[in-house]
Amino acid sequence: MSQSGRTVSITDVAAHAGVSHQTVSRVLNGHPYVSVRTRDAVESAIRDLGYRPSRAARALAMGSSRSVTVLASNTTLYGYAATLQGIEEAARMKRLSLMISVVDSLDADVIQAAVSSVSDPRSGSVIVIAYDQVGLRTLQALPQDIPHAAAIGRSFSSTTRQKPDPRWVWLADYDAAFAATQHLLGLGHRTVHHVPIPSWTKDQREGGWRAALRQAGVEVPELPAPGWDARAGYQAGQALARDPDVTAILCGNDDLALGVFRALHEAGRRIPEDVNVIGFDDAPQSAFLTPSLSTVRLDFVGLGRACFDVLWAQISNMPAPSRIPLAIPQLVLRESTSKK
Amino acid sequence: MSQSGRTVSITDVAAHAGVSHQTVSRVLNGHPYVSVRTRDAVESAIRDLGYRPSRAARALAMGSSRSVTVLASNTTLYGYAATLQGIEEAARMKRLSLMISVVDSLDADVIQAAVSSVSDPRSGSVIVIAYDQVGLRTLQALPQDIPHAAAIGRSFSSTTRQKPDPRWVWLADYDAAFAATQHLLGLGHRTVHHVPIPSWTKDQREGGWRAALRQAGVEVPELPAPGWDARAGYQAGQALARDPDVTAILCGNDDLALGVFRALHEAGRRIPEDVNVIGFDDAPQSAFLTPSLSTVRLDFVGLGRACFDVLWAQISNMPAPSRIPLAIPQLVLRESTSKK
DNA sequence: CTGAAAGCGCTTACAG
DNA sequence: CTGAAAGCGCTTACAG
Numbered sequence: 001m002s003q004s005g006r007t008v009s010i011t012d013v014a015a016h017a018g019v020s021h022q023t024v025s026r027v028l029n030g031h032p033y034v035s036v037r038t039r040d041a042v043e044s045a046i047r048d049l050g051y052r053p054s055r056a057a058r059a060l061a062m063g064s065s066r067s068v069t070v071l072a073s074n075t076t077l078y079g080y081a082a083t084l085q086g087i088e089e090a091a092r093m094k095r096l097s098l099m100i101s102v103v104d105s106l107d108a109d110v111i112q113a114a115v116s117s118v119s120d121p122r123s124g125s126v127i128v129i130a131y132d133q134v135g136l137r138t139l140q141a142l143p144q145d146i147p148h149a150a151a152i153g154r155s156f157s158s159t160t161r162q163k164p165d166p167r168w169v170w171l172a173d174y175d176a177a178f179a180a181t182q183h184l185l186g187l188g189h190r191t192v193h194h195v196p197i198p199s200w201t202k203d204q205r206e207g208g209w210r211a212a213l214r215q216a217g218v219e220v221p222e223l224p225a226p227g228w229d230a231r232a233g234y235q236a237g238q239a240l241a242r243d244p245d246v247t248a249i250l251c252g253n254d255d256l257a258l259g260v261f262r263a264l265h266e267a268g269r270r271i272p273e274d275v276n277v278i279g280f281d282d283a284p285q286s287a288f289l290t291p292s293l294s295t296v297r298l299d300f301v302g303l304g305r306a307c308f309d310v311l312w313a314q315i316s317n318m319p320a321p322s323r324i325p326l327a328i329p330q331l332v333l334r335e336s337t338s339k340k
Numbered sequence: 341m342s343q344s345g346r347t348v349s350i351t352d353v354a355a356h357a358g359v360s361h362q363t364v365s366r367v368l369n370g371h372p373y374v375s376v377r378t379r380d381a382v383e384s385a386i387r388d389l390g391y392r393p394s395r396a397a398r399a400l401a402m403g404s405s406r407s408v409t410v411l412a413s414n415t416t417l418y419g420y421a422a423t424l425q426g427i428e429e430a431a432r433m434k435r436l437s438l439m440i441s442v443v444d445s446l447d448a449d450v451i452q453a454a455v456s457s458v459s460d461p462r463s464g465s466v467i468v469i470a471y472d473q474v475g476l477r478t479l480q481a482l483p484q485d486i487p488h489a490a491a492i493g494r495s496f497s498s499t500t501r502q503k504p505d506p507r508w509v510w511l512a513d514y515d516a517a518f519a520a521t522q523h524l525l526g527l528g529h530r531t532v533h534h535v536p537i538p539s540w541t542k543d544q545r546e547g548g549w550r551a552a553l554r555q556a557g558v559e560v561p562e563l564p565a566p567g568w569d570a571r572a573g574y575q576a577g578q579a580l581a582r583d584p585d586v587t588a589i590l591c592g593n594d595d596l597a598l599g600v601f602r603a604l605h606e607a608g609r610r611i612p613e614d615v616n617v618i619g620f621d622d623a624p625q626s627a628f629l630t631p632s633l634s635t636v637r638l639d640f641v642g643l644g645r646a647c648f649d650v651l652w653a654q655i656s657n658m659p660a661p662s663r664i665p666l667a668i669p670q671l672v673l674r675e676s677t678s679k680k
Numbered sequence: 681c682t683g684a685a686a687g688c689g690c691t692t693a694c695a696g
Numbered sequence: 697c698t699g700a701a702a703g704c705g706c707t708t709a710c711a712g
Binding site for chain 2: 057143231234258265284285
């Protein structure tokens with residue numbers, strides 16, 4: 001392995017093997033029509049020299065770099081991480097390399113900078129995880145001529161008139177929240193309270209909850225401050241726990257529900273005897289909480305894969321996948337809800 | 341924005357602005373010595389044409405691509421995700437782009453393939469998250485001449501003779517597990533049981549637990565099957581819950597502890613009255629469980645940053661950071677432990 | 681302050 | 697089956 005000087009290039013390999021660099025390129029790319037002798041010679045030269053091809057040079061010559069960049073405001077929250085996992089698995093299958101760029105500010109310059117750095121249409125494609133407002137803005141700032149797809153957090157089910165972009169993929173949040181709220185009302189609660197995740201349109205989880213209440217003709221309670229994690233759920237839960245009228249709570253995700261559990265427990269209110277709670281996501285821990293958490297199972301990994309499929313159709317010039325088989329959100333009933 | 345034909349290159353911009361492409365390159369890179377008129381002309385040409393530079397071409401010409409690839413077997417488990425977050429933040433500050441490549445198999449060919457694809461020494465650097473055996477193998481397979489760093493899961497504290505590689509960074513798992521076990525013994529338990537995460541050397545969490553027991557001269561119980569998630573903890577916990585001799589359990593991470601909670605609860609054993617439980621990691625939910633979970637706080641985000649710092653020293657040819665300020669693991673006592 | 685030249689390391693036709 | 701040529705889109709000296 002040549003340690004000194006510059007790194008070994010295809011030309012060095014060629015010289016070492018006594019062939020032209022084009023021939024080396026051929027064996028590198030598994031072309032047919034290379035004699036066995038030559039192939040062997042090249043391969044051992046590669047080994048001797050410890051040659052590793054330059055991705056940059058290859059990308060330049062081929063006009064594309066077989067890479068996807070994921071743009072997201074977060075990579076650790078359950079929904080984001082699981083979506084990322086789905087994208088990663090799908091990208092790996094197709095041998096695309098995965099880049100990730102976190103955009104965590106609503107500042108227009110920050111968003112613009114992030115978008116610019118991926119906006120080289122020769123060098124790749126983009127997937128935006130647009131579950132939050134930063135994500136949505138990022139998606140909007142993305143030049144339309146670059147191949148891309150997006151996972152978004154809405155369903156368009158009943159509220160929207162505008163046609164969704166065919167490059168967008170989503171889970172039916174709205175419908176699922178609607179159904180979960182209906183389920184709680186069906187248990188006999190006078191109304192259902194909600195601890196929201198941040199949202200920016202009315203056709204997401206919060207919207208589904210609101211619509212179900214309105215349809216049932218019941219009071220729509222005030223909302224606590226939105227948040228993503230257990231701490232936010234705990235804080236929202238403390239106020240709810242004090243209010244004896246609160247008997248059913250739909251949480252915007254399972255982490256919030258976990259915090260709500262804690263607040264209710266501290267206030268001496270039992271779950272499910274005094275208060276019913278439903279979460280959202282079905283995170284891996286939720287089935288093992290005490291009480292186990294009723295929740296809406298969302299297939300984020302599948303969504304990530306679907307997102308990649310949409311992207312892949314553009315990259316490979318295949319027809320867009322007509323219908324992506326996405327698991328329907330499903331209400332999973334466990335111990336935290338029960339007949340009242 | 342030119343939609344038709346090939347994408348616009350620096351040459352197109354030059355022609356449009358009536359200058360040479362070198363001059364365009366100068367304004368692109370913020371060189372001094374460009375007249376204001378020229379700069380303006382170029383900038384408006386860039387805007388008119390919707391020009392975006394080619395990363396590949398730039399990388400080729402400059403001889404490096406300012407990127408880090410993270411190699412990890414998982415991106416969603418708390419420790420991994422938090423480490424990744426630390427790396428990402430640090431890389432973003434230095435304007436390096438972040439690639440991630442998941443290696444989830446011990447198969448030598450799979451590992452080799454992953455390593456080869458990042459082993460272009462011109463095109464970047466590598467960080468390996470080597471908390472598990474796949475990660476360790478990946479690290480071992482990595483060519484030594486490529487700039488890299490690794491986050492590993494051991495402490496070398498008392499058991500190891502060999503010098504650690506200066507490119508490795510770690511949290512003192514062993515010491516923390518030792519201390520946590522001692523704490524439980526100090527509460528009066530006859531011994532401490534352990535639910536392990538998978539490990540491959542004896543100087544990790546399991547090793548620290550074992551050493552503390554041995555030092556105290558108490559029985560070292562059999563281990564249940566290792567695992568990472570709540571389900572694994574639940575399964576291990578079911579057997580432990582049946583055994584009345586089990587009064588203290590140290591879990592390899594907080595998700596395992598959450599599953600153990602559930603199993604104990606189902607068996608009618610109270611925490612902390614009947615059984616004390618300590619977790620590992622201090623995941624964001626752990627403080628909000630019921631009972632709240634005593635655990636070892638590990639600064640994974642800081643570890644990720646430290647890892648990047650070690651890498652950055654190599655890339656920028658700075659002297660290696662002598663001592664990386666890493667938060668010491670800290671035993672956080674909450675409701676799941678108490679005087680017996 | 682600015683242009684002509686050379687080169688980064690590959691791949692893709694084109695000839696043989 | 698294999699080599700000589702051209703080009704991918706930039707940057708970095710080198711001359712002016």
